[in-house]
Amino acid sequence: MVVAPAEHGRIVVEGVSKSFGPVRAVNELSFVVEPGGVTGFLGPNGAGKTTTLRMLLGLVTPDSGVARIGSRRYADLPTPAHEVGAVLDASGFHPARSGRDHLRVSCTLGGLPLRRVDEVLDLVGLSDAGTRRVRGYSLGMRQRLALAGALLGDPPVLILDEPTNGLDPEGIAWMRRLLQGFAEQGRTVLVSSHVLSEVQQLVDQVVIIRRGQLVHHGPLAELSGPDAHVVSIRSPRTEALTAALSAAEGCRVERAGPDRLRVTGVPASRIGDIAFAAGVMLHELTPHAVGLEDVFFSLTNATGTDSDPGVDPPGGAVTCGR
Amino acid sequence: MWPLIAGEARKVLTTRVWLWLLLAAAGLTILYAVLTMAFADTPDALTAPLTTAEGQRTLFAVGGAAAPFAALLGAIGLTAEYRHRTATITFLTVPHRGQIITAKLIVHVLAGAAYAVVCISITTAVVPPWLASQDISIAVPARDLFATDLGVVTSVALFAAIGVGLGALIREQVAAVVTLLIYLFVVENILTNITALHQWTPYLPGQAQEALIGSTLTNQSLLTPWQGGLVLTAYSLAIATIGTLLTAHRDVT
Numbered sequence A: 001m002v003v004a005p006a007e008h009g010r011i012v013v014e015g016v017s018k019s020f021g022p023v024r025a026v027n028e029l030s031f032v033v034e035p036g037g038v039t040g041f042l043g044p045n046g047a048g049k050t051t052t053l054r055m056l057l058g059l060v061t062p063d064s065g066v067a068r069i070g071s072r073r074y075a076d077l078p079t080p081a082h083e084v085g086a087v088l089d090a091s092g093f094h095p096a097r098s099g100r101d102h103l104r105v106s107c108t109l110g111g112l113p114l115r116r117v118d119e120v121l122d123l124v125g126l127s128d129a130g131t132r133r134v135r136g137y138s139l140g141m142r143q144r145l146a147l148a149g150a151l152l153g154d155p156p157v158l159i160l161d162e163p164t165n166g167l168d169p170e171g172i173a174w175m176r177r178l179l180q181g182f183a184e185q186g187r188t189v190l191v192s193s194h195v196l197s198e199v200q201q202l203v204d205q206v207v208i209i210r211r212g213q214l215v216h217h218g219p220l221a222e223l224s225g226p227d228a229h230v231v232s233i234r235s236p237r238t239e240a241l242t243a244a245l246s247a248a249e250g251c252r253v254e255r256a257g258p259d260r261l262r263v264t265g266v267p268a269s270r271i272g273d274i275a276f277a278a279g280v281m282l283h284e285l286t287p288h289a290v291g292l293e294d295v296f297f298s299l300t301n302a303t304g305t306d307s308d309p310g311v312d313p314p315g316g317a318v319t320c321g322r
Numbered sequence B: 001m002w003p004l005i006a007g008e009a010r011k012v013l014t015t016r017v018w019l020w021l022l023l024a025a026a027g028l029t030i031l032y033a034v035l036t037m038a039f040a041d042t043p044d045a046l047t048a049p050l051t052t053a054e055g056q057r058t059l060f061a062v063g064g065a066a067a068p069f070a071a072l073l074g075a076i077g078l079t080a081e082y083r084h085r086t087a088t089i090t091f092l093t094v095p096h097r098g099q100i101i102t103a104k105l106i107v108h109v110l111a112g113a114a115y116a117v118v119c120i121s122i123t124t125a126v127v128p129p130w131l132a133s134q135d136i137s138i139a140v141p142a143r144d145l146f147a148t149d150l151g152v153v154t155s156v157a158l159f160a161a162i163g164v165g166l167g168a169l170i171r172e173q174v175a176a177v178v179t180l181l182i183y184l185f186v187v188e189n190i191l192t193n194i195t196a197l198h199q200w201t202p203y204l205p206g207q208a209q210e211a212l213i214g215s216t217l218t219n220q221s222l223l224t225p226w227q228g229g230l231v232l233t234a235y236s237l238a239i240a241t242i243g244t245l246l247t248a249h250r251d252v253t
Ligand SMILES: Nc1ncnc2c1ncn2[C@@H]1O[C@H](COP(=O)(O)OP(=O)(O)OP(=O)(O)O)[C@@H](O)[C@H]1O
Pocket: A020, A021, A023, A024, A025, A043, A044, A045, A046, A047, A048, A049, A050, A051, A052, A193, A194, B253
């Protein structure tokens, strides 16, 4: 079968659901990841990221829906090692086996030439530790070894679950250069994380889920629109100020202390105007750098029952979790 | 299929579990040989006198002691995938789980056969000189001796497959190992000592092995070697098939 170039390397998740007993881990989730970029797959702990990736990789059978790599389900790929590289469990090593032997096993099973072992060890900076048993590896070294395993087949699609866990800032920077290099070569890179800040530097697209459902899908840049302001205020008359600010559109006020408020959704200048008009004096008015993390937080923490609108994610490509 | 067999073989050889279990199998073989040689001719011995062909055949068959260790190797080899969470990488590399379990079965069956060969070498090296030193001439026909060796190799290999299948069934390493040890060294011994069950005990795996290797214990009635071989084969096929099917259908989380 001839596969159209755009379809090759595209990750397609279509209406996938999975329950573990009473827990609905993934609920009617659909999204598409295009090649040529690094996509962040984000959500708080227990959102269903790992479960989704395991369904994508044929390790967990979805209750309904289908996940495909290109035009095929993972289990139907003729040579998976050549087509998809995945890291799901940084701890998935036999402690008594050396890193090198671990990779040699994968190479043999996947029908890949053994010379790839030294090449990938070199690529992830583990050449010197290769002959040591994995038992003595640090968390960061295990992450590197897992990544090395995913790269053995030089695959056009990379799927990594929390690859920055345990990496130091230098390691994260290294990972960023590596993954962006892959994306520039036209490969598909999907990276999950429960902390946006860890992958913020790394991704250009984001898929955000919460409780197994899609919350946001789009370019990272769209996450932080001009609306995403956070301002700290100190004032002796917080009640009057809260009342005045509540009238402003898109404004959200939180009490942060006896005489402190935290305001999101309107710029500091606007708050100053409102306070002046209401005759309330301000002792402090501090705008904070636009926090992507705040946007992420409000996207993934909007509780299911209250009417709290949270920060409206800009960009339009939004399905709010119910 | 060849890469899968080679990969699974590499897994076995890149940790030392196989070596410790082989040493244990060799150790138990030597122990059984020594005990048989020392006590075979005492009044309440379970074996026929060593001057007889039956007695000698039983002595040559002690290499069958490798069976529990081959089973342990199989069970540990399979459950290690879950214990150390390498199952993820294995099934990512080979999504056809039936094929990878089949490769694992083949590799462990071969490993079991190799264990048996080592233990047979030990008995072959130790028993004839000892018999000679006791002025006992070898009474077992060469054909029977060959049948015993073949039985030892086959039964130990089949036990390895049973271990793999049981591992796939239970998945929990400690539980699988404890189950195997308790069954083979305790439960089956108790059952065979209950006279009321003697109609059924020949069909137990351990007793089927005794039949297959042609050892004779005077307090037991056993199946014929052929029947023993068939029963043991049926056990390993059944448990390996169930284990493989379960592995193919269960989620790997
Ligand atoms: N094997 C399992 N058995 C029962 N429940 C499970 C299983 N695997 C996952 N779950 C549940 O499914 C939900 C989603 O889990 P999942 O591991 O996919 O989340 P995650 O987004 O990867 O979280 P984290 O950021 O903590 O890794 C959780 O509520 C979890 O408890």
